[in-house]
Amino acid sequence: MYYFGIDPDVKESGFAIWDNKTKEIDYGKLPFWDLIKKIDYYVRNYEVIFIIEAGWLNKKSNYHSRPYQSKLIGERIAKNVGSNHQVGKLLVEYCEKYKLNYELKIPKTKKYTSYYLENLTGIKVKNQDIIDAIMLVWGI
DSSP states (O other), X not given: OEEEEEEOOSSOEEEEEEETTTTEEXXXXXXXXXXXXXXXXXXXXXXXXXXXXXXXXXXXXXXXOOTTOOHHHHXXXXXXXXXXXXXXXXXXXXXXXXXXOEEEEOOOSSOOOHHHHHHHHOOOOOOXXXXXXXXXXXXX
């Protein structure tokens, strides 16, 4: 059984694929259509459960405002967050259309750090989308 974690992003989504038999993990970032190709490959060849980070299910999904931050910056961040949520919703729609097994996970309000990930898994990664994707599937 493979667990395929996805942290949706409008540019490149973080992904992690955990093989619970061998305890091996593959991870990286891919643009949307390359991610769909990877999903298709795994669906055709393996038994897979997809775990999609679903930030749109948070009551408050924009935790990025800071004191003294300009309105323009806040609006840009909100737009990017909304775009990322749409990518996640498209992935859910894809899973439903093709009857793929999937789960939605509401992200933690506190981000995992690369330091935490390395101490837990031994994996050295700096990219937050990849860290989040790994944490969706690690140790299942």
